[in-house]
């Protein structure tokens with residue numbers, strides 16, 4: 001059975017590594033010659049929108065999935081309309097919603113999921129009005145193609161509006177209130193084509209400069225976990241979803257406020273490879289192939305630390321007892337996710353102690369609350 005994956009980044013690569021023990025094969029589509037998945041599976045090098053290559057991929061796969069969000073919905077829709085095409089999972093409408101921050105906010109509101117206050121911004125005048133109505137501080141974001149803090153400007157005072165408009169104003173935008181959050185959490189769950197669902201324990205996430213640095217799980221109060229499962233279930237059912245879905249939240253005054261969703265395996269779930277009975281990658285594959293979903297029981301208290309910008313010496317990392325290293329084989333570049341490491345400890349206190357020691361070594365500026 002072959003799974004076609006659009007995008008050959010580290011997420012796709014980890015998906016393939018999770019799928020081989022199940023007897024699955026993989027074919028990737030990625031324009032980049034050094035796509036991380038290329039080390040573990042065949043990659044067809046072409047544009048994501050190339051109709052001939054999408055058709056070829058479809059003819060050679062039982063199901064098509066994707067490992068990154070900014071692929072063309074239009075190309076996928078056109079492709080899916082053709083005869084004898086492989087199913088696309090997760091559903092394209094979920095991808096379309098996640099690609100547009102305004103559509104995402106509207107979905108959250110429609111499903112009764114608390115989210116940040118926001119206004120769509122298409123002109124300088126609308127930006128002024130949004131800042132007046134929503135208030136300062138705020139954050140101006142591109143509606144589309146934003147990730148890892150790219151395409152965002154924090155607005156602290158009225159003077160920041162002009163600078164933010166100059167840097168981002170050429171594309172449609174959204175203005176959001178700046179949430180004074182206590183912490184950030186995310187939930188990951190899977191729904192299979194047969195309608196079965198599973199949920200992982202809540203993740204506690206630490207970001208710096210808009211990029212995820214650390215995830216700890218299980219994390220947070222049981223009632224946060226219950227609310228997160230409720231909100232994620234609403235989204236899964238709304239789309240009659242198949243695959244893994246993630247929602248990120250701010251915790252404000254003890255309540256969850258949805259920030260965004262990702263219709264794919266997610267960085268905040270990487271700890272599940274060693275820290276859970278079944279990883280998010282394996283459950284994504286099981287879900288899209290209609291196989292029974294695997295247990296999400298945690299095997300301990302996990303911390304995942306992203307390795308960003310440059311790779312620390314392998315010897316130093318592997319000297320940390322119990323550390324699991326994942327090197328994606330990417331060229332170093334400032335702000336680029338090059339790998340991650342995971343610790344799984346018997347208690348939250350032991351995990352945090354070890355994680356702090358490791359952070360001092362690999363990301364000295366990042367503090368764990």
Ligand code: AMP
Pocket residue numbers: 116139146147148149176177178179180181184207210211248259260
């Ligand atoms: P995003 O691309 O929306 O996931 O934003 C990346 C990170 O920037 C988030 O995880 C937060 O740490 C921060 N951030 C984004 N939007 C807001 C907001 N409205 N209020 C406070 N922090 C934010």
